[in-house]
Amino acid sequence: MSDYFFFYLEASIVCIAILGILLIHDRRHSTRQEKQIWFVRAIISDILYFISDLGWAAIIGGKIPPTRFPVVFFNFTNYVLLSLMAYNWFRYMAAALNLPKRNDPKIRLRYLIPMVVSILAIILAYVISP
Secondary structure, three states, X not given: OHHHHXXXXXHHHHHHHHHHHHHHHHHHXXXXXXXXXXXXXXXXXXXXXXXXXXXXXXXXXXXXXOOHHHHHHHXXXXXXXXXXXXXXXXXXXXXXXXXXXXXXXXXHHHHHHHHHHHHHHHHHHHHHOO
């Protein structure tokens, strides 16, 4: 399992580096349009996910002992970050496609519903069967 963690770590670092390059380039050479703001947020949430997922890989690879706290922490963090990633990419696409009423408060609330339901589902699953 040590090889598994090493290769997973290597792949995650490469992904983080590529996303970091995209982030730096966008921050230096972009106008602050709505779609670029959401693009930056999506990239940041992706980077955070890769960092959190490394913790989960460390548990599977035996580098972190699989006690209750790290397992629950990395599982919950990954789940929340995946929901955040989906939300940010959706908002980026809505801005890039210039969808009408995308900034209306009622519509923005609707965009949040899948993320909130997803997070509530993982919390409920933990409460029912920790």
